[in-house]
Amino acid sequence: MNKKLLILFLLLALPALAAPDKQWVLQECTLAYHVSHTLHQVDGVSHAAKGKGVCHEGQCDFLIAVPVKSFDSGDSNRDLHMLQVVRGGEFPMVVVRTRLPEMAPGSATLHADLDIQFAGQTVHYKQVAFQETAQGNTVRITGTIPATVSDFKIDPPSLLAIPIKNEIPVHVDMTWRQQ
Amino acid sequence: MNRTAVKFVLGSAILALTFQATLELCAQAPAATLSGTVTGPLGVAVAHATVSVKNLATGQSTDTRTDSAGTYKVTNLAPGDYEVSVSAEGFNTQTTKARLVAGANQTTNVALSTVSSNTGEPTLKDLGFSPNQIQGNAQEQARLNKRSHMLKVHQELGLITAVPLFVSVFTGPGAKGHHGLPGSPSGRELHAALGAATTGLYFTSAYFAIRAPKIHGTEVHGPIRVHKALAWIHGPGMILTPILGAIAYSQESRGERVHGIAKAHGAVAVVTAAAYGAAILSVSVKF
Numbered sequence: 001m002n003k004k005l006l007i008l009f010l011l012l013a014l015p016a017l018a019a020p021d022k023q024w025v026l027q028e029c030t031l032a033y034h035v036s037h038t039l040h041q042v043d044g045v046s047h048a049a050k051g052k053g054v055c056h057e058g059q060c061d062f063l064i065a066v067p068v069k070s071f072d073s074g075d076s077n078r079d080l081h082m083l084q085v086v087r088g089g090e091f092p093m094v095v096v097r098t099r100l101p102e103m104a105p106g107s108a109t110l111h112a113d114l115d116i117q118f119a120g121q122t123v124h125y126k127q128v129a130f131q132e133t134a135q136g137n138t139v140r141i142t143g144t145i146p147a148t149v150s151d152f153k154i155d156p157p158s159l160l161a162i163p164i165k166n167e168i169p170v171h172v173d174m175t176w177r178q179q
Numbered sequence: 180m181n182r183t184a185v186k187f188v189l190g191s192a193i194l195a196l197t198f199q200a201t202l203e204l205c206a207q208a209p210a211a212t213l214s215g216t217v218t219g220p221l222g223v224a225v226a227h228a229t230v231s232v233k234n235l236a237t238g239q240s241t242d243t244r245t246d247s248a249g250t251y252k253v254t255n256l257a258p259g260d261y262e263v264s265v266s267a268e269g270f271n272t273q274t275t276k277a278r279l280v281a282g283a284n285q286t287t288n289v290a291l292s293t294v295s296s297n298t299g300e301p302t303l304k305d306l307g308f309s310p311n312q313i314q315g316n317a318q319e320q321a322r323l324n325k326r327s328h329m330l331k332v333h334q335e336l337g338l339i340t341a342v343p344l345f346v347s348v349f350t351g352p353g354a355k356g357h358h359g360l361p362g363s364p365s366g367r368e369l370h371a372a373l374g375a376a377t378t379g380l381y382f383t384s385a386y387f388a389i390r391a392p393k394i395h396g397t398e399v400h401g402p403i404r405v406h407k408a409l410a411w412i413h414g415p416g417m418i419l420t421p422i423l424g425a426i427a428y429s430q431e432s433r434g435e436r437v438h439g440i441a442k443a444h445g446a447v448a449v450v451t452a453a454a455y456g457a458a459i460l461s462v463s464v465k466f
Contacts (some may be wrong), residue, residue, distance in 0.1 A: 050308065052301040067312055075341075075401030077462070080394055084327045089320030091223065093313055095303070120223055155378040 021179040022102065024060065027138065028050030030173040031066060033147070036165040044071035044082065052177065055102050064096040064174075068118075085157050086119045094118045106145060114145065119152040131171070137178040145170040187211045207445060209282035214252040215246045216288045217265050218315060224249025225291055228267035232277075235260040258283075266287045329391035336384035340377060341459060347373035348452045351445055355427075355437065367428060374424050381417050385410075402461045410457040416451025423447060 029049040035042040048070035053062040068088035073079055083089070095117040100110065110126040130143035148166045149156045156163040181261055213232055218226045230251045233240040236259050247252045258281045266272040271292035277287045292304075303313055353363065354370035399407070423444035427437045437444070 010204050050306040052305050053466065054299050054301050056299060061300040063303070063306065065303055065306055065308060067308075068343075073401075075403060076397055077401065077403035077406075080397060081327055081330075083394075084323035087320055089323050090315040090317060092315060093308070117223070172423070 012023055021057070021059070022048075022053075022055035024053030024062070024139075024176045025179055026050075026064060026174060027177040028173075029064070029066075030171075031071075032171045033168050034070065035168055036169070038162050039158055039159060040075050040085040042078070044073040044079065046072070049174075051174070051176070058102050060100050060102055062096075062098045062100065065075045066091055066094050081157065082118040086152070086154055088119075091118070091135070093121045110141070115149070116145070119154055121152045123151045139176045139178075141172065141176065143172050144171060185292075185451055195329065210255040211258055211279035211282060212254045212284045213251065213256055213261065213263070213279060213287060214250065214284070215286050217249045217251065217267070218288070218290050220268065223315070225270065226290070228265050228270070230289075231264040231266075232256065233262045233264070250268065262291065263287055265291060267291060280457050319394075322394060326392045326394065329387045331393070333384050333387035336380060337343060337459065340380040340384055341455065343373045343376040343380065344365050344452055344455060347377055348448055351448065354431075355445065364432075367431060371424065371428055374421055378417060385414070405461040406458050409454045409461065412454035413451045413458060414456065416447055420448045420451050 005117050011028075025033045026049060028047075029051065030045060031049055032043050034046045035044070046066050049064055049066035051062065051064035054072055055061075068086060069079070069083055069092065071079065071082070073082070094156065097110045097115045097117075100112055108131065110130050110132050112130060114125040114128055116125065125145060128143060130141045130144055133140045133142075146169050147170050149164070149168055151164055156166065200234055213273075217228045217230065219225050224245075226247045226249055228245045228251075229242060230245060230253070231240055231242050232253045234257065237257075241253050241256070242372055243251050243253055258279050261277045261279060262274060263277050264272060264274045273291050274291050275287060275289060277285060279285055294423070350370045350373060352368065353366035423441050426439070426441040427444045430437050430441055
């Protein structure tokens with residue numbers, strides 16, 4: 001009888017133990033890259049990112065992905081040229097992975113190691129600083145990823161034979177909701 | 180056995196052997212080649228993946244590995260049905276079928292999915308992106324490359340065209356003459372030559388813009404709309420201007436004053452040049 005009870009308990013308890021502690025879903029997201037050229041500045045914005053975070057044993061694995069072609073700089077011709085330069089046909093997604101300790105509410109700044117897959121390359125960015133604002137069961141995270149054209153082995157596009165600057169910082173504004 | 184009989188037997192044997200060899204050669208169909216690219220969930224090439232090609236009729240397998248670009252190639256395969264199995268560390272093994280015909284060089288691309296980790300790490304599938312959004316497309320990239328290349332030629336030729344265009348506008352008064360007097364023959368010749376160069380360069384440049392591949396699912400917006408709209412002014416203008424110019428040229432060559440529709444040549448040329456200049460300016464801030 002005791003054995004049966006024990007087996008029953010294990011059957012009921014094991015799935016609960018194996019289940020993740022917490023999950024996060026990306027509710028809203030704005031990603032904006034900034035390109036500098038001697039003659040002018042360009043910002044390409046996307047609101048099409050999707051993301052999910054799964055927490056287990058105090059660690060959360062986050063995945064954020066956005067289609068390359070969803071970035072809009074206000075000129076479809078430039079966007080298509082950008083898509084070609086970053087090989088968006090072959091590599092249509094930008095994927096960001098990070099692992100963080102479970103979010104402690106109230107902490108203002110978090111530092112994350114990011115793995116970014118883009119243009120056929122995976123680049124690791126160490127200790128990128130983000131500002132964190134918790135509100136109810138949502139957390140807003142803002143920050144800037146210090147990306148460069150050379151990190152991803154992209155040939156810098158040029159206007160009138162002047163190439164763009166190497167730095168293409170990506171501003172991030174995300175709102176995560178806890179499930 | 181006499182010599183004739185020996186010759187007959189030998190001849191028959193040689194003929195029989197030749198016939199048999201010919202039959203065997205005819206029966207041996209030319210070998211086929213199977214090649215392709217192995218990619219991961221993001222369309223990234225998977226290097227060092229093991230590709231196993233198994234002939235379903237004989238059960239014979241040929242193994243190879245993908246190179247750094249994720250490509251593989253298996254040659255000298257007999258025609259028939261094959262099972263292509265691809266495995267790589269961190270990916271689920273993928274199996275697909277291929278039918279090879281004699282002498283064919285068949286391409287079979289294989290997309291691998293990643294193995295989910297035990298910790299329930301989220302995957303792209305979890306995010307709800309469709310396979311079409313996630314999967315890379317080499318043809319799409321080739322279209323983008325061709326488009327960019329053709330538009331670059333269009334841009335360069337377009338800028339070169341601006342030089343004879345604006346010079347011909349400025350040489351117009353010299354060709355036309357003043358106060359009812361015809362212009363000098365040399366002025367007319369120079370103006371006509373510049374006009375002809377402009378027309379030739381313009382339509383060559385236009386060809387590259389018109390023939391550049393269109394990318395489906397792209398909504399045209401921004402300054403490029405203005406650039407395209409202005410083509411509806413300078414395009415017809417570039418057809419009309421040389422026609423009117425040729426009429427004016429022949430009238431002046433006969434010692435007549437320019438009359439009739441040819442009188443509009445100058446005005447049409449100025450409007451065309453203005454629209455052309457505006458078209459260049461509308462996109463000159465792009466990179």
